[in-house]
Amino acid sequence: MNIVVCMKSVPSSETKVKINSDGVTIEQTDVVFEINPYDEYAIEEAIRAKEAHGGKVTILTLGAATATQNIRKALAMGADEALHLICENAELADSSTIAELLYSAIKEIEYDVIFCGKKAIDCDNHQVPNRLAQLMDIPAVTAISNLELTTESGSAKRNIEGGTELISVNLPALFSAEKGLNEPRYASLPGIMAAKKKPLEERQVSLSNEKLTILSLELPPPKPKGRIVGEGPEAAGELVRILREEAKVI
């Protein structure tokens, strides 16, 4: 079973965002980049599928040159090879352009399954997996929390408001991972050593035909200073009164 995993390198969730003076990008000094958490579930699921059915896992990343270290991490977890589409300033780029670029790369790769994270935690766009599947004309099940995979088909559970859907599709297919799909492994030391020798191809790509234009990037307006109502259970009555009479939210 040949598997492609789309992986993005993103500022860690602990990052304090600061805006550059250009007003459309964030400051990257001191920012720690990690594998997008949802993509980590995708990588883990891909490695498990390879362990069960044989084949190969290819990591496909579009992003800055600095993403290399996270690609090596994915290889250390157990992926076999990687293709890095190097593109600066793609972090918040239009998903339709990103999907097109991934599509042109992926159609040259043999695959049965494509795994993605359900979204990237930087742009929060929630678009690339479905756009990619649409371009490739294969079925997609997004935000899955469970997957039963055979060599012919996949049955996936996805969380919806107040329940789950169970969806079965024939391969080739794309699945995007939700938290809870699995517990991603840590890279082993031999894995880290082996990763250094695994094939990593780099190609330069550039953004074009974006359908969205970034006009500005701003920090959210500061919250007005809050008020400590009091200490301990004695303050509970006053808090409830404020919520009902002043804030009018209960």
Added chain:
Amino acid sequence: MAQGILIFAEQREGVLKPSSLEAATLGRELKKEIGGELSVAIIGANSSSLSSEFKQYGVDKVYLADSEELNQYDGERYTALLAEAVSKAQPSVLIIVASAMGKDIAPRVASSLDAGLATDCTDVEVIDGKIIITRPVYAGKALIKLRIDSEFQILSIRPNVFPKKVEGDTDPEVIELQIGEKKNPVSEVQHVKSERPELTEASIIVSGGRGMGGPENFHVTEELADVLGAAVGASRAVVDAGWRPHTEQVGQTGKTVSPNLYIACGISGAIQHLAGMSSSKVIVAINKDAEAPIFKVATYGIVGDLFEVVPKMIEEIKALNS
């Protein structure tokens, strides 16, 4: 030249998602600026009766696909039907709610129609006929303003952010859509029985963090949630510890929420958590540690032991309600 607005009305099992009316209200506002008709696409089993729910939202036309075959959401089929409604209505803007279904269908239909899509928008304006939207990025640590440049523009809106407002009364014309064949069946839909509202739709959320001490203590926050008719949330720490299910996690790697009232119990306020809830209209923090970062975003705070404060709050609210 494309004109007008189309709303995707989301329903499950013949019940309209309330946020669809938020989308309709926004659509009616946008129509005033860009002209054309306001239409609604309704897709699903037993859905024809839903068109009446849009009567007071200024809707001119309803594009309807009502068939038993559509009783479960099916991404490919629903996309084909929504795309057909677009080709019939020829709108310049399509509005979808950024729910589980909306997040799935929006990029599908955008890709199939080669349109620009801005997801999870929290503000929308029209400048020179083009839609300018604001949406949170980095889970709300920053706000990005985008212009959608394609001629046909799609946006999904965050539930619970745009107001819904009835105005006037229309009798929309109903146009039936052609239902295509099934490709990938949804074999089963399992509903988790819950008396509580869904996290992303709730107007009040009560969340618990590490300060809850253990999974056995969450009955305290659950009880507060129940007297308020609220949803129950959790911090990443307690989800990762296995105390609460993933579906309850609020934060950058969980759900981003904007309720009217967010009550954080025993949550210190890690950056990734704050990112997911700081757009809530009113935030209440209850924490033993007066220095906890959660108090920086809180509208109201109580410094104290949540196991003393929360039961007292429950008592006070019950007294008010009785």
